[in-house]
Amino acid sequence: xxxxxxxxxxxxxxxxxxxxxxxxxxxxxxxxxxxxxxxxxxxxxxxxxxxxxxxxxxxxxxxxxxxxxxxxxxxxxxxxxxxxxxxxxxxxxxxxxxxxxxxxxxxxxxxxxxxxxxxxxxxxxxxxxxxxxxxxxxxxxxxxxxxxxxxxxxxxxxxxxxxxxxxxxxxxxxxxxxxxxxxxxxxxxxxxxxxxxxxxxxxxxxxxxxxxxxxxxxxxxxxxxxxxxxxxxxxxxxxxxxxxxxxxxxxxxxxxxxxxx
Amino acid sequence: xxxxxxxxxxxxxxxxxxxxxxxxxxxxxxxxxxxxxxxxxxxxxxxxxxxxxxxxxxxxxxxxxxxxxxxxxxxxxxxxxxxxxxxxxxxxxxxxxxxxxxxxxxxxxxxxxxxxxxxxxxxxxxxxxxxxxxxxxxxxxxxxxxxxxxxxxxxxxxxxxxxxxxxxxxxxxxxxxxxxxxxxxxxxxxxxxxxxx
Numbered sequence: 001x002x003x004x005x006x007x008x009x010x011x012x013x014x015x016x017x018x019x020x021x022x023x024x025x026x027x028x029x030x031x032x033x034x035x036x037x038x039x040x041x042x043x044x045x046x047x048x049x050x051x052x053x054x055x056x057x058x059x060x061x062x063x064x065x066x067x068x069x070x071x072x073x074x075x076x077x078x079x080x081x082x083x084x085x086x087x088x089x090x091x092x093x094x095x096x097x098x099x100x101x102x103x104x105x106x107x108x109x110x111x112x113x114x115x116x117x118x119x120x121x122x123x124x125x126x127x128x129x130x131x132x133x134x135x136x137x138x139x140x141x142x143x144x145x146x147x148x149x150x151x152x153x154x155x156x157x158x159x160x161x162x163x164x165x166x167x168x169x170x171x172x173x174x175x176x177x178x179x180x181x182x183x184x185x186x187x188x189x190x191x192x193x194x195x196x197x198x199x200x201x202x203x204x205x206x207x208x209x210x211x212x213x214x215x216x217x218x219x220x221x222x223x224x225x226x227x228x229x230x231x232x233x234x235x236x237x238x239x240x241x242x243x244x245x246x247x248x249x250x251x252x253x254x255x256x257x258x259x260x261x
Numbered sequence: 262x263x264x265x266x267x268x269x270x271x272x273x274x275x276x277x278x279x280x281x282x283x284x285x286x287x288x289x290x291x292x293x294x295x296x297x298x299x300x301x302x303x304x305x306x307x308x309x310x311x312x313x314x315x316x317x318x319x320x321x322x323x324x325x326x327x328x329x330x331x332x333x334x335x336x337x338x339x340x341x342x343x344x345x346x347x348x349x350x351x352x353x354x355x356x357x358x359x360x361x362x363x364x365x366x367x368x369x370x371x372x373x374x375x376x377x378x379x380x381x382x383x384x385x386x387x388x389x390x391x392x393x394x395x396x397x398x399x400x401x402x403x404x405x406x407x408x409x410x411x412x413x414x415x416x417x418x419x420x421x422x423x424x425x426x427x428x429x430x431x432x433x434x435x436x437x438x439x440x441x442x443x444x445x446x447x448x449x450x451x452x453x454x455x456x457x458x
Binding site for chain 2: 187210223227
């Protein structure tokens with residue numbers, strides 16, 4: 001069974017006539033050691049999906065299962081503990097604390113969780129070395145390049161050895177070279193270190209690092225493709241089904257005859 | 262023709278025999294997985310170029326095995342090579358198979374254009390993924406030439422993907438317009454009508 005799975009995951013904001021369906025019965029999964037990209041136009045539900053998977057928000061309908069447990073069955077306390085210990089977050093703007101150096105920034109999740117300060121810093125140092133920042137341990141964010149700041153954020157996300165890493169546009173604020181390095185690092189996080197990684201991106205070049213791409217539109221999955229070599233080409237039936245579901249299979253207007261496939 | 266000029270370029274570096282030329286060509290063209298040149302093509306190219314005076318046989322080497330003819334570039338060959346360097350090298354983008362498929366799907370109604378776009382997008386992403394993997398494995402310390410070629414391929418695929426998204430977004434609009442049709446031009450002599458009498 002995959003590590004993370006959603007079942008008819010649905011989120012509706014507002015009520016009655018002003019209700020907006022941000023996510024509409026989404027079924028998807030991410031497994032350990034897998035890097036999955038989520039793509040789609042703005043407003044397609046990418047961020048909502050990330051928030052629900054991260055337990056930052058609760059679904060209107062359906063559920064998120066992590067490691068066999070439904071997030072809806074957890075109390076607020078248990079949920080926040082899961083968030084702190086089992087899920088790592090990476091953001092577009094890094095979200096580092098300006099007055100703390102790289103080690104203290106990376107050590108933060110353990111420090112907030114009440115761990116011994118010396119041990120937390122040792123572990124942070126270890127992870128910073130692993131993401132290639134061994135020479136920048138005592139630099140503050142404003143003394144680091146954008147790519148280096150994101151590396152600190154990745155070390156911070158991995159510090160508690162989370163099962164799931166969620167990255168929201170992790171390369172959105174980086175030049176293309178740093179973006180490639182960060183995408184390569186996230187690939188390593190999944191492939192070498194075995195975490196389940198889900199990243200939202202709008203950049204095809206970054207999405208191509210993933211094993212699988214999920215395309216969202218208007219809150220539903222309109223396409224899902226395996227990129228790894230040797231995977232079966234997309235089953236025609238599946239494509240058909242998704243096209244029908246997204247209303248793109250209707251007969252053409254005007255002079256067009258309906259597609260007869 | 263590219264192979265011909267590449268052979269001239271390699272002979273401008275130093276005289277070589279056919280087998281050596283083939284290996285050298287594949288190396289500069291991005292490896293045999295990128296451009297697999299058949300030995301026969303090297304030898305027919307050399308024979309044709311020798312006939313037109315662009316290369317000449319310099320020596321025959323024989324060290325136990327079969328004899329190897331060593332070729333060198335001639336002054337005419339150098340002139341031809343200089344002309345090639347001075348020429349434009351615009352990439353081919355007029356003949357696009359996917360564009361044709363899409364147009365024919367729209368014209369005939371025999372395939373769903375949205376489906377074609379889905380399938381094409383998935384194929385392009387798979388190709389981009391494969392190239393990204395190769396690029397990640399390449400060592401920037403001594404394989405920069407290979408990386409540049411992979412980057413070029415990746416950038417073209419990104420552009421194709423962007424074009425696909427744009428086309429998908431405008432498909433309904435395209436369908437409302439008249440599709441490309443040949444211009445109807447009268448051919449031959451104008452037909453006589455009864456009024457002309």
